[in-house]
Amino acid sequence: MTTTSTPPAGGGVRVRVQRFGTFLSGMVMPNIAAFIAWGLITALFIDTGWVGQDGPIEAWQWADSRMLGGGITPDGTEWTGLVGPIITYLLPTLIAYTGGRMVFGVRGGVVGAVAAMGVIVGASGTIMFLGAMVAGPLTALALKWVEKLWAGKVRAGFEMLVDNFSAGFVAFFAALAAFFWLAPVMKFVTDVLGGAVGFLVDRGLIPLASIIVEPxxxxxxxxxxxxxxxxxxxxxxxxxxxxxxxxxxEANPGPGAGLLLAISVFGVGIARGTAPGAFIIQFFGGIHEVYFPYVLAKPLLIVALIAGGASGVATNAIFNSGLVAAASPGSIFAVLIQTAPGSHLGVILSVIISAGVTFAVSAAILLASRKRDLAREQAGEGTFEDAIARTEANKGKSSEALSGLRASGAAAATGAAAETGAATATATKPIQSVVFACDAGMGSSAMGASVLRNKFKKAGIEDVTVVNKAIANLDGTADLVITQQQLTDRAKAQNPDAVHVSVDNFMNSPKYDEVVEMVRKQHDADA
Structure with a gap:
């Protein structure tokens, strides 16, 4: 059941930056839970935290809480606490391990983590996220290259010995190189970037970052x-x-919320009908990509997003408010949970004001072009379905949120029709393991896996496992791999022996019924 597809033409610099960003995201996103945990510890137990020495909840300010945050205990003892070691050592090491694993499996992750310790210690206390992002993948890549030198040449029985010592020596030299050479370079880069951001903040220019971030x-x-x-x-x-x-x-949900509310009131056609549902997904679920098709359908709306984003940043700058850790996904719930003590007024206002400014500017743009938009909608030009397709092409993969928009719009049949014409072949081996694969191994692929699992259950098929993974984690054990069309070639390279299915829409693809029917026929033949 392999369908071939031609990936869209390369986008030059945009595609390369996108791939780089995807790789960075692949290192950070699996570790977001650790960032959230650190944020909660920080919000509670540092001196200015909720139950810290100078915090607002006096009834809970006991000695143990101050010890968790670090600092000087009541008896004068200096205590490290949890906050510093987690952010200085644990989080960068996790990032380096994840990056190394993406390049060369678990062994790549291990040597990457060792190298990260070199750059962390060598940077003398500077938080080395950037250093870990460099040391982890590079060390894993070095191990991969080194082991190619004797691949297939090691005598039977000595493979484990050679593998362990080669990884150990690579980790040893990488840690030394990271300590003496990479750490000073990354510390310099971090200082430069920090100085640039500090320059913008000190002069009240940080809202200008929205000019880059929103587009x-x-x-x-x-x-x-x-x-x-x-x-x-x-x-x-x-x-x-x-x-x-x-x-x-970047994570403020206000601008996207304001845009979707404006389209709900002043938009036309399918865009207006789907915007309220998209608002719920974006604002409460934190999936910002659901509003991207609306902007691609009317690019001038990017002005409204920039104005709203800049207003939100300016509000936080004025109120000196912020979060204790990254809010991911960018849901209003995640934002409020990570809001620092004493910052709730400024953060909430930043969301409201950014939404209000985006709403006002978007409304003006939509009202000014309403007649033209209605005429184009009636003529079938520049449809919302086209905008969703362009959004998925920009992302390089399908999305459960965008698929939901397509399914709820009148153009849902178009996506299905595009797939039903694809060629289908019968699998040549039993299908017992199905993997949905995408870049990050979560989100869209998880939703697709859930849909197919339910279809198998309704068909009475219980001995087929359906899971979701990142493409980089495909290990050759899957019998059937389902990917979005632009990613099929990469999945084939990772898992060449599997049956590969390409879909346009992870949420409601007709290919799923074909997969279920194929597995059912196999079961009937075996009975």
Whole structure:
């Protein structure tokens, strides 16, 4: 059941930056739970935290809470606590391990983590997220290259010995190189980036970042900025001051919410009908990509997003408010949970004001072009379905949120018709393991796996496992791999022996019924 598809033509610099951002995101996103845990510990137990020495909840200010946050205990003993070691050592090491594993499996993750310790210690206390993002993948790549030198040449029985010592020596030299050479370079880069951001903040120019961030989000180029710059610098600032507004430059749900509300009121056609549901997904679920098709359908709306984003950043700057850690996904719930003590007024206002400004500017744009939009809608030009397709092409993969928009619009049949014409073949081996694969191994692929699981259950098929993974984690054990069309070639390279199915829509593809029917026929033949 393999369908072949031609990936869209390369987008040059945009595609390369997008891939770089995807790789950075792949290192950070699996570790977001650790960031959230650190944020909660920080919000509660540092001196200015909720139950810290100078915190607002006096009834809970006991000695143990101050010890968890670190500092000087009542008897004068200096206590490390949890906050510092987690952010200085654990989180960068997790990032390095994840990056190394993406390059060369578990062994790549292990040597990457060792190298990360070199750059962490060598940077003398500077939070080395950037250093870990470099050391982890590079060390794993070095191990991969080194082991190619004797691949297939080691005598039977000595493979484990050679593998362990080769990995150990690579980790040893990488840690030394990271300590003496990479750490000073990354510390310099971090200082430069921090100085640039500090320059903007001190002069009240940080809202100008929205001019870059908001268009970058729509083109899925924001990961390189957010995970490569804002998260490391914001975390450093949070450790020093207890909060940072940098966490809300990109994650603020206000601009997207204001845009979708404006389209709900002043939009036309399918866009207006789907915008209220998209608002719920974006504002409460934190999936910002659902509003990207609306902007691609009317690019002038990017002005409204920039104005709203800049207003939100300016509000946080004025109120000196921020979050203690990254809010991911960018849901209003995640934002409020990570809000620093004493910052709730400024953060809430930043969301409301950014939504209000975006709503007002969007309304003006939509009203000014309403007649033209109605005429184009009646003529079938520039349909909302086309905008969704362009959004998925920019992302390079399908999305459960965007698929939901397509399914709820009148053009849902178009996506299904595009797939039913694809060629189908019968699998040549029993299908017992099905894997949905995408870049990150979560989100869209998880939703697709859930849909197929339910179809198998309704068909009475219980001995087929359906899971979701990142393409980089395909290990050759899957019997059938389902991917979005642009990713099929990469999945084939990772798992060449599997049956590969390409879909346009992870949520409601007719291919799923074909897969179920194929497995059912196999079971009937075996009975």
């Amino acid at each position: 970058a989000k729509v083109l899925f180029l924001n990961n390189a900025i957010n995970h490569g710059v804002f998260t490391p610098l914001g975390t450093q600032e949070s450790l020093e001051t207890g909060k940072s507004l940098l966490f809300l430059v």
